[in-house]
Amino acid sequence: NAGVTQTPKFQVLKTGQSMTLQCAQDMNHNSMYWYRQDPGMGLRLIYYSASEGTTDKGEVPNGYNVSRLNKREFSLRLESAAPSQTSVYFCASCTGTRNPDTQYFGPGTRLTVL
Amino acid sequence: DAKTTQPPSMDCAEGRAANLPCNHSTISGNEYVYWYRQIHSQGPQYIIHGLKNNETNEMASLIITEDRKSSTLILPHATLRDTAVYYCIVTGYSSASKIIFGSGTRLSIRP
Numbered sequence: 001n002a003g004v005t006q007t008p009k010f011q012v013l014k015t016g017q018s019m020t021l022q023c024a025q026d027m028n029h030n031s032m033y034w035y036r037q038d039p040g041m042g043l044r045l046i047y048y049s050a051s052e053g054t055t056d057k058g059e060v061p062n063g064y065n066v067s068r069l070n071k072r073e074f075s076l077r078l079e080s081a082a083p084s085q086t087s088v089y090f091c092a093s094c095t096g097t098r099n100p101d102t103q104y105f106g107p108g109t110r111l112t113v114l
Numbered sequence: 115d116a117k118t119t120q121p122p123s124m125d126c127a128e129g130r131a132a133n134l135p136c137n138h139s140t141i142s143g144n145e146y147v148y149w150y151r152q153i154h155s156q157g158p159q160y161i162i163h164g165l166k167n168n169e170t171n172e173m174a175s176l177i178i179t180e181d182r183k184s185s186t187l188i189l190p191h192a193t194l195r196d197t198a199v200y201y202c203i204v205t206g207y208s209s210a211s212k213i214i215f216g217s218g219t220r221l222s223i224r225p
Contacts, residue, residue: 004157035215042201042215043158059214090157100146100165100205103213105157 002026004106006091012112013081021076021109023091030096032074033103034058034066036087043090049074050096081113118202118216125222132189134219136202139183145206147178149187151198152218158201161187197223 007022025032030051035043035058045058049068063085065077074093078085088110092103119137126132138147146165150158162169162176164185169176175188189196201218 033213042217043213044215045213088155092157100148100163102148102160102163103150103158105159107157108155110155 004091004093004104006089006106006109008109009107010110012114013078014114015082017081018077018079019081019111020078021089021091021111022073023075023106024073025091025093025104026072027093027095027104028071029093029104030071031094031101032068033092033094034064034074034076035090035092036060036085037090037108038087046076046089081111083113085111086113087111117214118204120200120202120216120219122217123220123222125224126189126192127224128193129191132192132196132221132223134187134189134200134202134221135184136187137184138202138204141182141204142206145204147176147182147185148203148205148213149174149176150201150203151196152201153195153198158215161200192221192223194223194225197221 004025033048034046037043044060047066049055052071055066067075088108090108091106094101094103146163148163149161152158162174164176178185199218199220
């Protein structure tokens with residue numbers, strides 16, 4: 001049981017390049033989330049998927065797209081990377097059916113955009 | 115989601131109890147208080163949560179005031195491994211709720 005896994009762990013992009021961050025969970029969770037964390041700041045929600053087939057914007061969705069590929073996988077895409085998107089990206093999941101519920105986080109992807 | 119207020123930093127001597135305060139004066143009746151921590155640059159880790167009663171688990175204790183406007187996370191015997199940023203979060207039903215992380219409290223443990 002690996003929990004929440006993210007790939008890649010590190011990535012360097014040039015401005016304008018595109019890439020997809022991958023996230024997978026093996027806990028049969030319904031809800032999945034993407035956050036970004038800038039240096040010295042708390043996490044900010046980019047997008048989330050309350051259940052398979054649905055996605056919704058969070059606090060900072062501009063410049064990103066997401067795909068809930070299936071129940072296990074939730075990807076985050078940067079179509080045209082900008083230096084302002086240099087950050088650490090965390091994926092999380094939770095059951096989505098319990099009240100209250102607990103989010104489980106992946107190890108993060110450290111992205112640098114030059 | 116309700117907003118929380120935490121001190122930006124605290125320190126505590128190793129072996130002593132670390133008491134981390136959190137204000138959440140606008141909490142709604144059906145919202146829970148959650149605590150997570152983030153060690154170095156790892157993903158946040160769940161610690162404990164509560165509604166109105168005090169809670170204890172193997173990691174920590176959570177004391178919630180009677181009016182629910184504030185709470186305190188207690189690490190009973192702090193160790194160097196407890197050095198982390200601690201986030202106090204108020205959240206409702208998970209499938210519709212979005213966790214709002216503030217800046218948290220950076221806890222430093224002194225040897």
